[in-house]
Amino acid sequence: EAVSGAQLIAESLKAQNIEYMFGIVGIPVTEIAIAAQAVGIKYVGMRNEQAACYAASAVGYLTSRPGVCLVVSGPGFLHALGGMANATMNCWPLIVIGGSSDRNQETMGAFQEFPQVEAGRLYNKLSVRPSSLEAIPAVIEKAVRTSLYGRPGSCYIDIPGDFVNLQVNKSSVKYVECCLQPPICTAEHSAVSEAVSIVARSKQPLLIIGKGAAYSHAENNIRKLVDLCGLPFLPTPMAKGVVPDNHPNCVAAARSTALQHADVIILLGARLNWILHFGLPPRFRQDVKVIQIDICAEELGNNVRPAAVLLGDINAVTKQLLEELSRRPLKYPSNSEWWKRLREKIMNNEERSKGLALQKSLPMNYYTVFHHIRELIPKDCILVSEGANTMDIGRTMLPNYHPRQRLDAGTFGTMGVGLGFAIAAAMVAKDRTPGKQVICIEGDSAFGFSGMEVETICRYNLPILIIVVNNNGIYTGLDADAWKEMLKFGDPATCIPPVSLLPNSHYEEIMSAFGGKGYCVKTPKELQNALKASVTDKQTPSLINVMIDPQSERKKQEFPWLTRSNL
Secondary structure (H helix, E strand, O other): OEEEHHHHHHHHHHHOOOOEEEEOOOOOOHHHHHHHHHOOOEEEEOOOHHHHHHHHHHHHHHHOOOEEEEEOOOHHHHHOHHHHHHHHHHOOOEEEEEEEOOHHHOOOOOOOOOOHHHHHOOOOOEEEOOOOHHHHHHHHHHHHHHHHOOOOOEEEEEEEHHHHHOEEEHHHOOOOOOOOOOOOOOOOHHHHHHHHHHHHHOOOEEEEEOHHHHHOOOHHHHHHHHHHHOOOEEEOHHHOOOOOOOOOOEOHHHHHHHHHHOOEEEEEOOOOOHHHHHHOOOOOOOOOEEEEEEOOHHHOOOOOOOOEEEEOOHHHHHHHHHHHHHHOOOOOOOOOHHHHHHHHHHHHHHHHHHHHHOOOOOOEOHHHHHHHHHHHOOOOOEEEEEOOHHHHHHHHHOOOOOOOOEEOOOOOOOOOOHHHHHHHHHHHHHHHOOOOOEEEEEEHHHHHHOOOHHHHHHHOOOOOEEEEEEOOEOOOOOOHHHHHHHHOOOOHHHHOOOOEOOOOOOOHHHHHHOOOEEEEEOOHHHHHHHHHHHHHOOOOOEEEEEEEOOOOOOOOOOOOOOOOOOO
16 A cells, blocks of 8 residues: 655654644645645644744643644745744744755755755754655654753754655555653752752742743642742743742742842753843852753753752652652741842832833823733733733733743744744644633734734634734834824935834734724723723634834833843
8 A cells, every 4th residue: 555755744743643733835745734634633824934833833832742834945944944943942842844855856956945954953953854755754753752852942854845745655664653751850869959958058049930840840849849948939931820920929020139139049940041141240149059950961050150950850850859858848937138128129119010000191101001901811811922012011010820821032032923822822722721812912013023824813713812012113113293204304214213113003904804803992991992802702813903102111120131122
């Protein structure tokens, strides 16, 4: 019995428990998508390979099983590089399958010919081309396994165009069963014991929870650790919700103070990169003792020499810490000077945000908008967020109560991820937690990167709510009058500020164009009505275009996450 390359690819992906494929079909990969649907893999056709690749990578984070991004050769492959790099930087598993030119035309200037395997190496843990149809199942198993084992990341599989419809006898194919679950490694006992001793001697301890902790499903053990020891904790942006943001020990609202004065920091699946100011002075104490817990040995010791290193799975190592603590309990006093200082700072910062949120002036500012969003969205919704001010302020104002329910620009600070992430989250929610809502909060500039995916959302009838916080620009914009004045100076290309976008753009009409519901709002009342209507209607995709003050910015914060460029 004969089987085609396309069928082999689909069957092999199915054998590795792959459930979702995102992509854009064309020569030579169309048959692969059709074959994938035939074996029960869900295929979502996107409008740009970049968004397709972002969607597939988010599936990997949300389900711990890679999504697949399917792209055509040359330009199609190149447009997916952004998603590969983003997945690898965020340590999320991903499989990209790219068609490439027929083997017998190599070096001849074939249609869309490009050295894809070689180009893929920079962005992926593995970049390979099967040598024959018979080898496809083994190569796909290796790619899925590589994407998941150790520190997760992206893997690329190159499929020559002539493989797709080529047939081979089933009996000559080496079928491979599903790869084993990633092995769970634990830290050395001596390191665990040393870590607990260091924490026991600390005066100003701080626990930093990273998205590695969210990925390893460590929430129950980390919550136990926080409650048992009474430690202050700080989540990185996508780790919000591993321990709920409203937990009394969350010190996110006193971030700068916590980082600057902690004498011992426990890093749970967080890296000392730009997001945490590299762990260096003046943001941290010169003599801070870092206890580093990470899945990746190469990460240990980056930027700061750690006082203890615990190499292993975050959940398993947290469990080891809990076992050690059951032998020698440790409760950090809640009436310490350290807690007093942190609580005072939290109060001050929250008062300032509240003051800004309750301003009555129109057009609204960011804080007012997020205040109303927070009041009206479900507590357990999945929040996707991207933008400059929109993402930064949204992070401080919109709480997460559950793990893996905040997706944003991430380690790589990528703009354009929002709609792809939202589509992935909605597909996964439909299958695993029906009724859970996906709310995608976009800056107007961020929305522009993948705005046409609104058609994809409507085509698959995904009841996503997109909120565009529209300030007519990147960071800041101009109002309609200032814009008119500017145009008097001549050609827009020479006189319009590079950060400006067209004032009063009606992004909601993009949603209406494809059959979803669009709302344009200018006042708190209109915003409340639109939010209530969209959150109640769980069937229809909707977009609320919120017109805010073009000059609205973040308050001068004590905790600017993103000192570089505010990204």
